[in-house]
Each structure stands twice: as structure tokens, then as C-alpha cells.
Amino acid sequence: MTDTTNPTHAARAHRFSLRSILNNAGIGLALLAIILFFSVFTEHFLTSNNITNILTQITINLILAVGMTFVILIGGIDLSVGSVMALAAVVAGKAITMPGLGDGEAIILAILAGMLAGVVCGIFNGVVSAFWALPSFIITLGMLNIARGAALHISDAQTIYSFPFAFEEFGSAMIYGIPIVFLVALAMVVVAWFILNFTVFGRLIYGIGNNEEAVRLAGHPVFWYKVGAFTICGLCAGIAAIIYMARLNIASPIAGIAFELNAIAAVIIGGTSLSGGRGSVIGTLLGAFIIGVLANGLILIGLNDFMRQMITGVVIIIAVILDYYRAKYASK
Structure with a gap:
């Protein structure tokens, strides 16, 4: 951990903090450029209805990406969040439609x-990958199949619907024109930002991503911090499932297919390093906005789904290349 009482360490911490601010500023400028581009070429882009649509559309990806940020910061990856979201939705759907309960x-x-x-899926991912020191890529790939199969089994491969009216109303409710579901996602960003920047847990998440062995030698229980990161990711998938149900008024066992890719993309585009130890949840917020604004704007200018996928893929590759140069610069 950084010793801020040492002038050299303090200067280095300030340098990295300034670097983080400039990095987020660069992502923000990229987002602004995309917004200006679509504002010029599409007359409906900056309408209040479309802005509301964008905020609603990015909500689930933003929630998943917040959890993914914790995992990637420790140098891991979670490929199961889409399937875990589907499983959580089915479990919640079964619970909300149980007979004999009030709304x-x-x-x-x-x-x-x-x-x-x-949370249970997240704990499983964390315990297995941390205890046996196995690549989280493989473990969560297994969980992707386990959770999807469990969702299909529990629901008999059927979509669950007929939720209480108050629950459905929540999914479409607004406060001053802002969707409540987006405000929930924004609140999660704030909580995650506080945890990562002002708690011992958050500092050690960065520390594990930078130098896991140093954190272990300092006497910190690396195992439990890793499990904690995956647990937070699983919790976010569970919350995303509730938001998904409230928005669409269904719980489908095939929901969330490939959602993990968009979540990872939002984190990487937002400047979090795939090697761990560098990044911020504010960058993740901006990354989720870039993906959402890009998808919305490309639809408005009339590009088909194939072209949209290609352009989004190019943006992700560019973000990974930039991450390479950020890591190279940071090592100097």
C-alpha cells in the first residue's frame, strides 16, 4: 500500500491520481465527440424521449459493469454475469409469483x-478460482453454463410473467424525466466509487491487481478479498435481474445472452486495465455511456445490426490497444 507520509510516495500517488483524472477526462471527451457527431447527423438524437431511452437502455449494462470493475481490478474476469442474471431473474420470478403472498x-x-x-454464484466463482488459484476465465465459463442450465431447469424453459402492478410500475417510473432504474444504477456507481476510494477493501482490491504477492506478504487475506470482488459482481448481476424484470415485466431463462461482453467492454473502454490494478468505476460509467450512445446513435442513422456490431467491435479493440499504451506509460 502507498505510504503517503513519504514525500516520494505521496508525489507518486498524486501523479497516478492526476493520471486517472486525465484518463477519465479523455474518455469523457470521446463521449462528448460521439454525442456531437450524432447530434449533427440525426435530428432526433438530443430529444428528451431519446435521452430517456438511452438512460434506460444502459441501466442493466452499467449495473453489470460496476460489478465487473471489481473483478477486473484484481486481474480477473467474469464471463458468467449474463447467465447469473438470467438465473437470478428466474429465481426472483418464481418467488414473486408464489401463490398466497401479498404484493x-x-x-x-x-x-x-x-x-x-x-451472491451465491459470485461466492462460488470467487472461492473456486481463489482457493485453487485457477484462471477465473475458466471457472466463470463453467458457471456460465451452470447458471444458464439451472435457469432453464427451474423455469422449465418457460418465461415467467404476471408480476404485481407496483413492481411493473417501478420499471417505468420517472423522477423529473429521469428513469428510476437509471438512478438505481447511478447510486450503485456512487457506492462502488466510495468503496474503491475510501475503504481498506477498495485499496486492497487495487493492491491485489498491482502486486498480489506484496499484499499477501503484508498479512492481508488475499483469498477473502478475491472472493469479495466476485461476490460483489454476483450481487450486481442479481440486482440487474430485478431491474430487467421490472422493465420488461418478464423473467426469461434465456435473458442476458452475451451481456457479459458488453459489461467487459464498458469496463475496458472506461480505462480499467485488463491486467488489473488500474481503473475506476467513474470510467466504467463513461464506458457504459459510450456503448449505449453509440448503439442508439447508429440505429438512428439507419445502420443495420451487422454494421453496428462491427463498429462496436472496432471501438472495443481500440480501447484494448489504448490500454496497452496506458500500461506501458504507467510502467515508466
Whole structure:
């Protein structure tokens, strides 16, 4: 951990902090450039209805990406979040449609059940990958199949629907024209930002990504911090499942296919290094906006789905190349 009482270390910490600010500023300028481009070439882009659509559309990806940020910061990856979201949605859907419950009881039970399902999957990913020192890529690839299969089995491969009206109303509710579901995602960004910047847990998440052995030799339980990062990722998948249900009024076992790719893309575009130890949840927020604005704008200018996928892929590759040069610069 950085000793800020040492002038050299303090200067280095300030330099990295300034670098982080400039990095986020660069991402923000890229987002602004994309917004200006679509504003010029599409007359409906900056309308209030379209802005509301963008905020709503990025909500689930932003929530998943917040959890993914913790995992990538420790040098891991979670390929299971889309499937875990589907499993959590099915579990919550079964809970909310249980007979004999009042609307309030059913909603509370569904929220708790969905979050618990996500947490259990996250703990499993963290324990297995940390205890046996196995690549999280492989473990979470296995969980991707386990969770998807479990979602299909529990639901008998059927979509669950007929939720309480209050739950459905929440998914479309607004405050001063801002979707409540987006405000939930924004609140999660704030909480994650606080954890990563002002708690021992957050500092050690960065520390593990930078030098895991040094954190271990300093006497910190690296195992539990790794499990904690994956648990947070699973929790975020559970919350995303609840938001998905409230927005679409269904719980489908095939929901969330390839959602993990968009979440990873938002984190990487936002400046978090794939090798761990560098990045911020504010960058993740900007990355999620870039993906959402890009997808929305490309639709408005009339590009088909194939072209949109190609352009998004190019943006992701450029972000990874930039990450390479950021890492090279940081090592100097």
C-alpha cells in the first residue's frame, strides 16, 4: 500500500491520481465527440424521449459493469454475469409469483431471492478460482453454463410473467424525466466509487491487481478479498435481474445472452486495465455511456445490426490497444 507520509510516495500517488483524472477526462471527451457527431447527423438524437431511452437502455449494462470493475481490478474476469442474471431473474420470478403472498411480500421476497442467487454464484466463482488459484476465465465459463442450465431447469424453459402492478410500475417510473432504474444504477456507481476510494477493501482490491504477492506478504487475506470482488459482481448481476424484470415485466431463462461482453467492454473502454490494478468505476460509467450512445446513435442513422456490431467491435479493440499504451506509460 502507498505510504503517503513519504514525500516520494505521496508525489507518486498524486501523479497516478492526476493520471486517472486525465484518463477519465479523455474518455469523457470521446463521449462528448460521439454525442456531437450524432447530434449533427440525426435530428432526433438530443430529444428528451431519446435521452430517456438511452438512460434506460444502459441501466442493466452499467449495473453489470460496476460489478465487473471489481473483478477486473484484481486481474480477473467474469464471463458468467449474463447467465447469473438470467438465473437470478428466474429465481426472483418464481418467488414473486408464489401463490398466497401479498404484493408487498412477493416483491420483497423476489428482490431478496434474486440478489441471493447472484451472491451465491459470485461466492462460488470467487472461492473456486481463489482457493485453487485457477484462471477465473475458466471457472466463470463453467458457471456460465451452470447458471444458464439451472435457469432453464427451474423455469422449465418457460418465461415467467404476471408480476404485481407496483413492481411493473417501478420499471417505468420517472423522477423529473429521469428513469428510476437509471438512478438505481447511478447510486450503485456512487457506492462502488466510495468503496474503491475510501475503504481498506477498495485499496486492497487495487493492491491485489498491482502486486498480489506484496499484499499477501503484508498479512492481508488475499483469498477473502478475491472472493469479495466476485461476490460483489454476483450481487450486481442479481440486482440487474430485478431491474430487467421490472422493465420488461418478464423473467426469461434465456435473458442476458452475451451481456457479459458488453459489461467487459464498458469496463475496458472506461480505462480499467485488463491486467488489473488500474481503473475506476467513474470510467466504467463513461464506458457504459459510450456503448449505449453509440448503439442508439447508429440505429438512428439507419445502420443495420451487422454494421453496428462491427463498429462496436472496432471501438472495443481500440480501447484494448489504448490500454496497452496506458500500461506501458504507467510502467515508466
